[in-house]
Amino acid sequence: MIEFDDVVKTFPDGTTAVDHLDLTIPDGAITVLVGPSGCGKTTSLRMINRMIDPTSGQIRIDGKPVGDSDPADLRRGIGYVIQAAGLFPHRTVVDNVATVPILAGTPKKKARAQARELLDRVGLRPELADRYPAQLSGGQQQRVGVARALAADPPVMLMDEPFSAVDPVVRDDLQQEFLRLQGELGKTIVMVTHDIDEAIKLGDHVAVFAEGGKLAQFAPPDQLLADPTGDFVSGFVGRDRGYRGLSFTTAEHLPVEPADTVVEGLRLALDSDGRALGWDGDGQSRLPTEGTFTATDTMRRVTDLAILSPAGAAVRVDGSGRVDGLVRHAVVAEHLRTRQLERLRSHGRSTTGAEG
Amino acid sequence: MEFFSDLVEYLEINYSTVLEALRDHLYIGLVPVVIAFVLSLPLGFLVVRYGWLRVPLLTLSSVLYTIPSLALILVIPGILSTNILDPNNVVIALTIYGLALLVRTTADGLSSIDPLIVQAATAMGYKPVRRWFAVDLPLALPVVLSGLRVATVASVSMASIAALVGIGGLGQLFTRGFQLGFYPPPIVIGLVLSVALAVVADLVIVLVQRAVTPWTRLRQGA
Numbered sequence: 001m002i003e004f005d006d007v008v009k010t011f012p013d014g015t016t017a018v019d020h021l022d023l024t025i026p027d028g029a030i031t032v033l034v035g036p037s038g039c040g041k042t043t044s045l046r047m048i049n050r051m052i053d054p055t056s057g058q059i060r061i062d063g064k065p066v067g068d069s070d071p072a073d074l075r076r077g078i079g080y081v082i083q084a085a086g087l088f089p090h091r092t093v094v095d096n097v098a099t100v101p102i103l104a105g106t107p108k109k110k111a112r113a114q115a116r117e118l119l120d121r122v123g124l125r126p127e128l129a130d131r132y133p134a135q136l137s138g139g140q141q142q143r144v145g146v147a148r149a150l151a152a153d154p155p156v157m158l159m160d161e162p163f164s165a166v167d168p169v170v171r172d173d174l175q176q177e178f179l180r181l182q183g184e185l186g187k188t189i190v191m192v193t194h195d196i197d198e199a200i201k202l203g204d205h206v207a208v209f210a211e212g213g214k215l216a217q218f219a220p221p222d223q224l225l226a227d228p229t230g231d232f233v234s235g236f237v238g239r240d241r242g243y244r245g246l247s248f249t250t251a252e253h254l255p256v257e258p259a260d261t262v263v264e265g266l267r268l269a270l271d272s273d274g275r276a277l278g279w280d281g282d283g284q285s286r287l288p289t290e291g292t293f294t295a296t297d298t299m300r301r302v303t304d305l306a307i308l309s310p311a312g313a314a315v316r317v318d319g320s321g322r323v324d325g326l327v328r329h330a331v332v333a334e335h336l337r338t339r340q341l342e343r344l345r346s347h348g349r350s351t352t353g354a355e356g
Numbered sequence: 357m358e359f360f361s362d363l364v365e366y367l368e369i370n371y372s373t374v375l376e377a378l379r380d381h382l383y384i385g386l387v388p389v390v391i392a393f394v395l396s397l398p399l400g401f402l403v404v405r406y407g408w409l410r411v412p413l414l415t416l417s418s419v420l421y422t423i424p425s426l427a428l429i430l431v432i433p434g435i436l437s438t439n440i441l442d443p444n445n446v447v448i449a450l451t452i453y454g455l456a457l458l459v460r461t462t463a464d465g466l467s468s469i470d471p472l473i474v475q476a477a478t479a480m481g482y483k484p485v486r487r488w489f490a491v492d493l494p495l496a497l498p499v500v501l502s503g504l505r506v507a508t509v510a511s512v513s514m515a516s517i518a519a520l521v522g523i524g525g526l527g528q529l530f531t532r533g534f535q536l537g538f539y540p541p542p543i544v545i546g547l548v549l550s551v552a553l554a555v556v557a558d559l560v561i562v563l564v565q566r567a568v569t570p571w572t573r574l575r576q577g578a
Contacts, residue, residue, distance in 0.1 A: 051479055076481030086476030090494045090571050100480050132571040148480075
């Protein structure tokens with residue numbers, strides 16, 4: 001657990017980067033600090049490993065104030081991933097990864113052997129180990145950056161815009177891979193980004209910072225989308241937040257109608273295995289279903305299918321692909337309305353924007 | 357060819373003198389570069405670390421570099437009370453020139469490092485001194501060693517001036533040739549050896565550079 005306790009950072013030129021920040025970052029989860037430039041998110045991140053010391057207030061990791069530790073020792077126990085990887089250009093990939101263990105006194109040979117294992121873990125081919133960073137693509141470099149941060153197996157990892165220097169396709173791969181890796185490792189991760197979509201995609205918790213170093217909201221991403229506190233956060237979260245929020249709920253509680261229900265004059269045609277063939281009706285040609293969903297798919301997919309369906313109904317299948325029900329979009333809409341109502345009532349929010 | 361037979365004859369007779377001149381030249385020309393190189397590292401560090409030192413230190417080195425070498429060599433015994441014929445007068449003078457060149461290139465090399473990489477190193481848990489030797493210095497080496505090549509070649513060629521104040525080195529072969537009524541063999545021998553020495557010294561640095569900075573010669577590849 002990382003606690004910010006009334007932390008203020010004022011720079012010598014008089015600007016307040018972080019303004020009385022109180023924040024508790026939970027263990028074993030990804031917490032994303034997001035906000036416009038100059039909002040103090042990077043300053044906050046760097047105060048955790050004492051790259052910057054606060055003007056006042058205290059930061060504690062597992063109850064221990066970071067100010068009590070020698071900065072170098074503290075940093076060796078905290079993984080750090082930097083924008084554009086920040087790899088050492090004069091060291092091979094394996095030596096880059098072995099940096100922190102060697103600093104901490106692990107024999108070189110052992111540190112290198114462990115580094116090679118880590119490269120495999122972040123999805124890099126073993127023959128890349130002896131190359132220099134300049135010989136790698138941006139995405140590969142970023143993987144090396146993650147491997148280097150993981151090398152000493154630190155419980156806490158800080159990531160400063162880790163995926164911003166790669167193109168969107170590679171970024172998406174890296175993000176998926178990062179989530180998979182975190183699923184295995186369960187580190188306490190604090191990440192900074194200016195990209196709200198990345199924050200919502202990766203964060204278990206998202207801290208939205210406003211200009212002037214104030215924390216505007218700290219919440220899980222689905223709550224951030226469904227219930228932003230005030231104009232700044234709702235403006236920052238952006239358009240389509242209702243629709244984007246559908247990614248965070250699965251279709252498991254969505255009621256279904258029998259597969260043979262006639263919807264808007266159309267009936268679902270099935271093959272002998274019970275798989276969907278298309279919609280029949282009026283003696284016209286068969287119309288496509290545009291895909292199917294399972295109970296573990298997101299509400300976003302279900303909504304999308306219902307909108308695309310000529311019958312206005314999404315087709316649910318079981319694990320083996322056999323149709324086991326239909327959901328009309330009116331049902332989807334009603335399900336979502338009830339959910340949103342419950343959510344707003346449970347947080348006790350009124351239209352004035354005060355948080356309950 | 358009469359010239360070549362003269363050359364061979366001169367070498368046969370003055371074999372040991374030529375060797376001695378070469379040895380002196382090596383000492384006078386190369387020792388200053390080594391000293392200047394070692395001194396330029398902390399000075400370059402100071403220039404980069406304390407920004408306010410940059411202008412005064414680099415201006416001072418430029419000014420020192422403009423002092424005529426002969427004047428400097430003649431002034432040093434007066435300041436340091438060394439013997440006027442002490443070869444170290446030349447060594448000190450050439451060290452000052454070498455330093456004037458190298459402080460600038462070392463400072464340039466150190467300030468050319470991507471601050472993001474230095475930051476990353478700090479965030480990994482490097483303490484300042486270890487970081488400087490493990491990260492800053494190696495990354496500055498390509499620029500620093502380029503400067504060292506220039507300083508070395510300049511120093512080896514400038515070392516000939518020592519002969520004008522009666523100190524050894526290959527320059528002595530030039531003065532000998534003039535004294536003998538512009539007799540070519542010693543002049544040519546001195547010239548060839550001086551150039552060869554500069555080329556070999558330069559080559560050695562290039563080889564060292566290739567060995568210690570392998571990452572600078574890479575192209576992005578699969």
